[in-house]
Amino acid sequence: MNTKSCKPKKEFMMSELQPKEKCKSARLSSPSWENMKLKQLEGLLGGLDQFPNPKVELEQYPTGPHLASRMIFTAENSFEDISNKVVADFGCGCGTLGVAAALLSADYVLSIDIDPESLEIASLNAEELEVDMDFIQSNVMDLRWRGQTVDTVIMNPPFGTRKKGADLDFLNVALKVASQAVYSLHKTSTRDHVKRTALRDFNASNAEVLCELRYDLPKLYKFHKKKEVDIAVDLWRFVPAKHQS
Numbered sequence: 001m002n003t004k005s006c007k008p009k010k011e012f013m014m015s016e017l018q019p020k021e022k023c024k025s026a027r028l029s030s031p032s033w034e035n036m037k038l039k040q041l042e043g044l045l046g047g048l049d050q051f052p053n054p055k056v057e058l059e060q061y062p063t064g065p066h067l068a069s070r071m072i073f074t075a076e077n078s079f080e081d082i083s084n085k086v087v088a089d090f091g092c093g094c095g096t097l098g099v100a101a102a103l104l105s106a107d108y109v110l111s112i113d114i115d116p117e118s119l120e121i122a123s124l125n126a127e128e129l130e131v132d133m134d135f136i137q138s139n140v141m142d143l144r145w146r147g148q149t150v151d152t153v154i155m156n157p158p159f160g161t162r163k164k165g166a167d168l169d170f171l172n173v174a175l176k177v178a179s180q181a182v183y184s185l186h187k188t189s190t191r192d193h194v195k196r197t198a199l200r201d202f203n204a205s206n207a208e209v210l211c212e213l214r215y216d217l218p219k220l221y222k223f224h225k226k227k228e229v230d231i232a233v234d235l236w237r238f239v240p241a242k243h244q245s
């Protein structure tokens with residue numbers, strides 16, 4: 001595991017890349033959140049810098065503030081999986097999900113990405129919002145977790161369009177690492193396969209789609225012909241076998 005201390009670099013510019021996700025489910029909000037309103041969280045996440053030069057081979061597309069805020073808000077508000085928990089953000093990119101967890105009072109947030117440039121931006125984002133997080137530069141598959149306890153893994157993994165099965169590789173590791181829950185986004189077209197694989201092969205005792213979303217990615221890469229790429233995506237909550245709740 002290669003632990004990296006990320007010095008913020010001021011030259012990273014605010015990215016124009018902001019996916020516009022629309023959540024179809026009403027299950028994702030509740031008026032009883034005491035410490036921070038959902039809209040406030042979304043607003044803070046909307047100010048984060050994102051990938052200036054997204055790397056196609058790493059499937060770098062950011063989780064926009066609308067989806068990210070609802071994902072982490074739901075994890076906390078409906079399941080109490082964030083505040084006072086040890087949270088790991090797999091493939092953290094520019095840090096959006098981990099920052100959201102830190103803002104919702106996670107006890108400790110560890111954000112991991114293979115790409116040092118993204119980690120620099122994530123570190124700057126955390127500093128701008130004055131949240132405490134640690135960053136590790138590593139391939140998620142290479143992590144060794146001896147002695148470390150992680151309650152909750154949050155992630156928007158590569159969907160596997162460049163490296164087949166990348167999303168499930170992430171999920172496999174996440175379900176080995178998390179003691180409490182894994183929150184993840186996967187293409188809706190893979191729903192049956194994801195569920196079957198998680199329950200049968202990856203030690204999940206429960207796999208639930210919390211919300212179906214439309215993930216409208218703006219034109220990120222030169223090979224994208226259309227102005228926007230519209231993908232149907234599921235927000236999942238997985239529970240590792242020994243910790244079902």
Ligand SMILES: C[S@@+](CC[C@H](N)C(=O)[O-])C[C@H]1O[C@@H](n2cnc3c(N)ncnc32)[C@H](O)[C@@H]1O
Nearest residue numbers: 058061062063091092093113114115139140156
């Ligand atoms: C879809 S992006 C999500 C970024 C960020 N989590 C977000 O929600 O905005 C996937 C991220 O996974 C990272 N990544 C891809 N393969 C990886 C690997 N094997 N190990 C660690 N990170 C990886 C990419 O660099 C990228 O930042």
